[in-house]
Amino acid sequence: MSLSRGEAEALDAADPLAGLRQEFDLPDGVIYLDGNSLGPPPRTALARLSRTAAAEWGRDLILSWNLNGWMEAPLRIGGKIARLVGAEPHEVAVADSTSVNLFKLAAGALSLRPGRTTLLAQTGEFPTDLHILQGLAALLGERARLRIVPEGELIAAIDEDTAALVLTHVHYRTSRRWDMAAVTAAAHAKGALALWDVSHSAGAIGVDLNAARADLAVGCGYKHLNGGPGAPAFLFVAERHLGTIRQPLTGWLGHAEPFAFEDLHRPAPDVRALTTGTPPILSLAALEAGIDLHLSVDRAQAEAKGAALSDLFIALVEAGCPELGLASPRRAAERGLHVSLTHKDGYAIVQALAARGVIGDFRAPDVLRFGVSPLFTRFTEVWDAVEALRDILATRAYDRPEHRARKAVT
């Protein structure tokens, strides 16, 4: 298949979501294919952030906790995220970072499965997830162990000592999407829990935690949810575990009566028990704007467009860039919204693309990642990006010192 630019223009013209692009103020001359790492700001996020800072923090000061809904923000925004991930509003809270939330829920999984000690994960998993599980296991000594096995051995490795299987729904490097319902069922068959990291899927593809019978989940606010750099993360606890789960980061916000100022911690009876410290109001303002934008979009249309964009990207790359390997599944239903390619000079190629205004990213040793978004990516941008990639490869334009020079953040 080799689609012409005119045909890409026709796809944009027929796109029912094309108008959403106006919700963003993306810089001229840039094709942004890294929303899977940092989503761009909706215009409303900038406005809401200013208002929260000037009118709420600056004018109402401490009274904002009552006047402006600050105290309710973690559960209010969690309830909105719930609608994007197939959860009930009372099952989701916004809190902390993905890493901190994973710590809470992994410890929580052990509390729900007393007598079991194994946390099971795969090699090559999103590093911070493995790192957090290592930290928890090291802290707990003989009461917990982390078992990391290759992807292909994972399901068979679930056993009667497994407290929880911990997996990212869409893999950060390959974009491979697990069948959440099937994997969760396999965990349940051995009495284990399924703890999902939906950081690379929430807001990107269909996520239905309750349909899959997921037990626990964490997710990121700043990738496909457009919540801002380092935005607060979220966590999900299935209703059947609320009230039973125990997590160790028992801060004041998770107390049954935060303003009782008691010495003894009594956990809140609901998902607030999974929150810890004071809500980061400024960051939450930006996050809520991103979530609200996502909620305004027809999910079926968004999923169809996301699949079409990434399918187009793959088709054009395979037609025009034979030097590149495809590290992602070819079927959209088995992927997230980023496409991963391989090339030994991947780093320099990504830099050369950036010099032409096409922003993707690189993951060592050889993966080039390009993410699309049904909210702001145009079909013509996909076409233009692959054309730039094709040209850079054909002319070896990447083979220059300035493109090979490593930056601090890749």
Added chain:
Amino acid sequence: MSLSRGEAEALDAADPLAGLRQEFDLPDGVIYLDGNSLGPPPRTALARLSRTAAAEWGRDLILSWNLNGWMEAPLRIGGKIARLVGAEPHEVAVADSTSVNLFKLAAGALSLRPGRTTLLAQTGEFPTDLHILQGLAALLGERARLRIVPEGELIAAIDEDTAALVLTHVHYRTSRRWDMAAVTAAAHAKGALALWDVSHSAGAIGVDLNAARADLAVGCGYKHLNGGPGAPAFLFVAERHLGTIRQPLTGWLGHAEPFAFEDLHRPAPDVRALTTGTPPILSLAALEAGIDLHLSVDRAQAEAKGAALSDLFIALVEAGCPELGLASPRRAAERGLHVSLTHKDGYAIVQALAARGVIGDFRAPDVLRFGVSPLFTRFTEVWDAVEALRDILATRAYDRPEHRARKAVT
């Protein structure tokens, strides 16, 4: 003593820091005496937040991690806070919330004192600190225990099983200030560590962690440091413990090479090992503006003015409001920058004051708190606030249903 308003005006006229008030855009008609709970925004914070959101997040997008110093923000801002708390720049990092940081450092204290199991704290301590220690102790089972004793028994309770004494430098309810050096020395005499919470002292009074030989500390960004509601917190690890301390929240940001994307966590050799997840850039932008403002101020002048303001507050209250008890130490050197009064109708009195534009806060069952700031409080505001308080008491203006009605957040 009974100072006239004219004399208060003279104090303002002679105040070398009076001009700092212009750095804030406080609302008309409000006397804000709650900066100890939520510091107001410096004008520069609003500007910096807008710039970070629009120009960095919105224009440079993912490239901001390299272009705009995002990756270095936790240690850069930590290094600035270090100058306010008597630490070296490489001993402080900004991360997470105070509660989460306390969890990390309390676990870290246990790692530094193998064989010891006791975390020692006082009854009536800042609740979230006790709650977090309870969560850690519950998680660790027989490997840790939390011992909570009355303030007067605390020093005597330090023993050979004490891994760390955990204390807030300035008490949230009474404003009582511990002698950090003396208490730390008492801990060290038994081989225990001293872990200080400087949430109510950093940015308010003189804090000199290294002069006191403090081992570990956490602190809040949104009270006296004016970092914004729910601002990121900070943590301090004395140089002699860096490289040895082990904390359990081992996220990607604390990895020796965050972009190596390794399965195995290798902690950074420096204070970055105490960080966990992706830095909250928007919140950090506001926090850094607050810190920069504090760094622009002569610390000796600020401490002298803070003591004078709170001394004046107490003197005027004692002269004009005999119904009120004083819950804070009378000597400024033994207090923080908030003054705590007691009255059985404290809640209604605080509400009645708020209705007149004087903002303090209330802590159950009977404490009224009023905080001053050398950056933005005027001596005449102290005078006017106490005059309002005197009048409300004299006329029993607080004794109305609308002032007694409880709000969600007190």
